[in-house]
Amino acid sequence: MNLLDFYHQYPDEASCEEALRRFREHHGLFCSQCGGLRLSWNPSHKSWTCMDCKHEMQLRSGTVMQGSHLPVRDWFAAMFLLTATKRAISTKEIQRQIGRKRYQPVWEMVHKLRDVMGKRDGGYPLHGxxxxxxxxxxxxxxxxxxxxxxxxxxxxxxxxxxxxxxxxxxxxxxxxxxxxxxxxxxxxxxxxxxxxxxxxxxxxxxxxxxxxxxxxxxxxxxxxxxxxxxxxxxxxxxxxxxxxxxxxxxxxxxxxxxxxxxxxxxxxxxxxxxxxxxxxxxxxxxxxxRYFGFRFFDRLELCACSYRADFKHRIY
Known part of the structure; x- marks a missing residue:
């Protein structure tokens, strides 16, 4: 996936929210309250309701995006830009690409993604x-x-x-x-x-x-x-x-x-x-x-949906 493919696949916020919903449901979504698997999607609230305990779970709950006011599309764009190149990419470059005027929220978003990257790698011990x-x-x-x-x-x-x-x-x-x-x-x-x-x-x-x-x-x-x-x-x-x-x-x-x-x-x-x-x-x-190729974005998306970041550094 190149940059043109990304913006074609995710043209607006609605498409990103729908992709996030489908992605979470495909990778084994369960109720954070009781662990139940019978969840019903409520499009007006953008949330799931557990059919067992009636707990309501928001679209971003349990992900790195929980509590963020930035659009899902900004998160997707940041993940794409981080995985599109092997080299490090500066926050200012990401800020310019996603069209955000304020630097600090983008800086915090990218650091949260780096935080969950570390959490994901922490689950794989080295051996041999x-x-x-x-x-x-x-x-x-x-x-x-x-x-x-x-x-x-x-x-x-x-x-x-x-x-x-x-x-x-x-x-x-x-x-x-x-x-x-x-x-x-x-x-x-x-x-x-x-x-x-x-x-x-x-x-x-x-x-x-x-x-x-x-x-x-x-x-x-x-x-x-x-x-x-x-x-x-x-x-x-x-x-x-x-x-x-x-x-x-x-x-x-x-x-x-x-x-x-x-x-x-x-x-x-x-x-x-x-x-x-x-x-x-x-x-x-x-x-x-390094050998994941075009699957790299999907792997980071899974990582972002599986972990919440501990990073907190709000100064704005």
């Missing part, structure tokens, strides 16, 4: 052979630290720490073409972390995997007891001072970090640390569905 490493993303200096001397290294006020995990294994059949790395990659996860304590890192790995992964890391001490503490089935630490050697053993985490930095920071230039996880959610969601 895995690479784990940490990255440092440039973010705005916190307001309370702007007058302090700028630190260097991991403790810099301008850097936010991110734990990166990637399913990575050697394919059974060698690829016909020669690639920069012989390993193939599956899904990835990126999680903002407050510190590099072993307890913090192990907690994130345990949360993001099935507990039976074969983990490869560098020689950082916080990874030392992954196997001993039951976080992974096995753990291989690559200890070397040569960064190129580590890059060959852990290629996909470094590729993911590099691509995420280029995609996010080239588009948004300077972002606040408190919003970095949302941008990483979008990057990982797109990366993990």
């Amino acid at each position: 052979d895995m690479e784990v490493d940490e990255g440092f993303f440039s973010t705005e200096t916190p307001e309370e630290q702007k007058d302090c001397p700028l630190k260097r290294g991991r403790g810099s006020q301008r850097k936010t720490s991110v734990l990166v995990m990637a399913e990575s294994s050697l394919p059974k059949t060698p690829p016909a073409k020669k690639y920069s790395t012989p390993k193939s990659v599956g899904h990835i996860k990126m999680q903002v972390i407050d510190d590099f304590k072993a307890s913090t890192i192990k907690g994130k790995i345990k949360q993001g995997t099935d507990g039976n992964a074969y983990v490869t890391t560098d020689g950082f001490s916080s990874y030392a007891s992954l196997e001993k503490d039951g976080v992974a089935s096995s753990h291989q630490a690559v200890v070397t001072d040569d960064k190129k050697s580590v890059g060959k053993v852990l290629p996909w985490v470094h590729i993911a970090i590099s691509n995420a930095k280029r995609s996010i920071l080239d588009t948004y230039h300077d972002i606040k640390a408190e919003f970095l996880q949302l941008y990483l959610n979008e990057f990982c969601y797109k990366f993990n569905r």
Whole structure:
């Protein structure tokens, strides 16, 4: 689906509301009050009524759009624009495409979509052979630290720490073409972390995997007891001072970090640390569905209908 197809398929608000209704009913709609499946559509109220408990459920109830005053068509357009390209797309570009004069509501809408992207990916634990490493993303200096001397290294006020995990294994059949790395990659996860304590890192790995992964890391001490503490089935630490050697053993985490930095920071230039996880959610969601093609919009629509966002940042 290209942009012309989208506007042809969804020419007005009524068509989007009807599509949302059909989409929700097709994907197993049930009563949020009693769990009943016998729901009757009331077109005048734009709601369903449960035939068992008489509870009325609005068209947007239980979705990322619940409580929003923006038209459903704006939400659909934002979802289409987010999935139409692999690169990051700025809120201003989305605002221009959907014809909204006010920036803030569109900014909040897009962040809510990024929030539910993270929720969706959170339901799929990584497994098998895995690479784990940490990255440092440039973010705005916190307001309370702007007058302090700028630190260097991991403790810099301008850097936010991110734990990166990637399913990575050697394919059974060698690829016909020669690639920069012989390993193939599956899904990835990126999680903002407050510190590099072993307890913090192990907690994130345990949360993001099935507990039976074969983990490869560098020689950082916080990874030392992954196997001993039951976080992974096995753990291989690559200890070397040569960064190129580590890059060959852990290629996909470094590729993911590099691509995420280029995609996010080239588009948004300077972002606040408190919003970095949302941008990483979008990057990982797109990366993990890189082969979906034209089905990508439908998958995000399902995601938007299945989760409510926790993101709340109204300043307007």
